[in-house]
Structures are given as structure tokens and as C-alpha cells.
Amino acid sequence: MVDFGGWEMPVYYTSILEEHHAVRRNVGLFDVSHMGEIDIRGPEALRLVNYAATNDAGRLVPGRAQYSALLYEHGGFVDDILVHMVAPDHYFLCVNAANQEKDYRHLQAINRFDAEVEFSSDRYVQLAIQGPRAEATIQKLTPVALGAIRYYHFVDGEVCGRPARIARTGYTGEDGFEIYIAPEGAVETWQAILEAGAEFSIRPCGLGARNTLRLEARMALYGHEIDASINPFEAELAWIVKLEKGDFHGRQALLKLKDSVRRKLVGFEMRGRGVARDGHPVYLDGRPAGWVTSGGPSPTLNKNIGLAYLPVAAAETGRLIHIGIRGHQIEALIVPTPFYKRGKS
Helix, strand or coil, X not given: CEEECCEEXXXXXCCHHHHHHHXXXXXXXXXXXXXXXXXXXXXXXXXXXXXXXXXXXXXXXXXXXXXXXXXXXXXXXXXXXEEEEEECCEEEEEECHHHHHHHHHHHHHHCCCCCEEEECHHHCEEEEEECCCHHHHHHCCCCCCHHHCCCCEXXXXXXXXXXXXXXXXXXXXXXXXXXXXXXXXXXHHHHHHHHHCHHHCCEEECHHHHHHHHHHCCCCCECCCECCCCCCCCCCCHHXXXXXXXXXXXXXXXXXXXXCCCXXXXXXXXXXXXXXXXXXXXXXXXXXXXXXXXXXXECCCCEEEEEEEEEHHHCCCCCEEEEEECCEEEEEEEECCCCCCCCCC
């Protein structure tokens, strides 16, 4: 158990390796109640969300979600978020655990619209059921036809007879669902999911497997790939920036930055012996040129992999680089990402 964003969280229940493989091959269950939730309601809820976030919430319809970001005025990340459109006057945001109070204050500070921002984390428990057997597991516990929920869509229904928001989203690179329920039913629902998934060898999963899974899928982690000093173009997240939608917080800075990106996030595989970790220096031709944001063994690929920032001119697939590990420069190779894609491992 470790402290994580003020929460006491399990790194693993049995082993990181076992839990990782359970998600890739069958199904895993994560308690991610540390994540934050913010509700935005009112006649101008859409205007606030579109001003606060980089993606275009105007493209959403009720029951659809999108990946987006909150930015500072200089273009760096406040946080990366999921935006769910519940109704034309109601948007539901899922935000990172350590950032939730900061995100709430940020939204309040820039709110000049006829909309209310509610910090609602205490009203939700979030459970993530991930893996190829996730749908079969949860379908036993809900009358909602899960097969009809498309990726990045959600339904407000029931799980275990209790009201639940069921979203086909996740942070593992696998199919799966994230469900939001009231805290009162959390323990019973957790146990029911484990029982429902028993025939599929379900495993409760901790932070360790969550990290190895999201790294294989090249999903950003705040404080590693993204933070206040990084902008979306550097993080290869330009696809969640819709400059054409009109004004939003940080847009003016991005307009100046988009044609002058100096560094880029790349993926690499270790060629020499050693495991890259966040903060390790990256060398080009013997000179420091960047740093590792995340790294570790890939249980699926049986390789040591990582993500790093490098100058744009050097960020070419197939280029040899070196990672500084314990005073030694160990050879690595820039490779395409994501490292793992469902059905193509």
C-alpha cells in the first residue's frame, strides 16, 4: 500500500505481472475512486466547458464522452480530463486525483458564464472493469445492453440494482467499462463484480498494473508525460486541441506555439541491459538531449520500454539513443507507439 494523491492505494493485490496479464487476457477490476469528479450545470454549461477545455464539446451528444485538457494561459497542462455530456445543460468531468481541487478552483476562476461548477467527488465511487471479458462480467449485473454502448459513450442505468453511470472508457488499452456509483454501495458492488468475473479468472488490480498497462498503450500520466511546463503539441496530443472552435483558455498561447515545437514525446525500446525510469537522462551522440517520462518492463511484449522527450529534429523512428542508467549510457531505439494495440500485440 502507498500514498497516492492523498489516498491509500494498493500497488498490487497478488503481483503486478499476474494482474497485468489478467487485464490483457481476461478481465481485471480496479478501484479508482481516487479520481475526481466535477459537474457543470446551467444554461451556459457548454460555453463554460468549451472555454475551459481544448477539445470541442459542441460535437458531443447526450451519452457521449471525449478526452480533453484544461490549460493554463501559457499553454501548459492544468490536467487531462474526460468530458461526458449528460444533457445540454449538464456536463460531467472525470479528472486526476491529485489535481481535483486545483481543477475545481481553475474552473471557478475562469467561469464567466451562466453555469455552476460543483465539486462532486465525494458523491462517486469509480470502479474500472477492463479486459476482453469485461462486458461478459458486468452484463450479469445490469439490465443495460452493454453491447450497444460504443467506445467513449456512456449510459445512466443500474449495476447491482443501484443507480450507476456506465462508461465504455478506460486507461489500459483494452475494452472495458468505468462505472460511477454512490459510495454506500461500493463494497457490495466490488464483491459482486469479483463473483461475476470468477469464471473468467478476474483479478483485482492495483496501481502497478494500471501503470504498466497504460504505458504499453502510450496513455499520458499527469506529472510524467504532461504537466504545467508541457503543451499538447509537445505531448503529441494535438488531436484534442480544436483551435478552430473559437476562443478557449490557453488558445492564444497555442497559436504561437504550434509552429515552434522544439521537443516531442517519443517511445523507445531498450536494446542494452537496463530498465529506464522517469527522470533518467537521454543522450544523443554522447550529449544530454532529453529525459525519460515513464519507463519499465512491458509484460505483454517482454521488453523494457519507455517514453521520453527529445528535440523534434532527433525524434525519428529507428534512431539509436542512449539512456543514462546508474552512470552508464545504455543503448535504446526509438520505436512507433502505442507499444501495444488491442488485437495487434
